Amino acid sequence: MGSAYFPNPRRLPAGGELDWRGIGPDLPVLSSIDWRAAALSAMAIIAMFRLRLGMLPTLAACGVAGMVLAALG
Numbered sequence: 001m002g003s004a005y006f007p008n009p010r011r012l013p014a015g016g017e018l019d020w021r022g023i024g025p026d027l028p029v030l031s032s033i034d035w036r037a038a039a040l041s042a043m044a045i046i047a048m049f050r051l052r053l054g055m056l057p058t059l060a061a062c063g064v065a066g067m068v069l070a071a072l073g
Contacts, residue, residue, distance in 0.1 A: 036069045 040062050047058045 036066075040066055040069075 043065065044058050044062050047053045047061065048055070053061075
C-alpha cells in the first residue's frame, strides 16, 4: 500500500486567529500573498467561466502571462 500525503495546513504565516469556542481558522497575513499569482488565478477563472475558454488555451495563456510577469520582475 502507498502512503497518503497530507500537506501541512500552516504554511502561511499566521495573521491572527478567529476563535469561537476553541474552533476557528487561522487568518493569513495579507502581505504574504503573491499578488501576481492571485492575478493569474483570477484571469484563469474569468477565462474559463466567463469567456468559456477550454482548459488548454487557459493554461497556455496563463503560462505565457506568468513568464512575462516573471521576466518583468
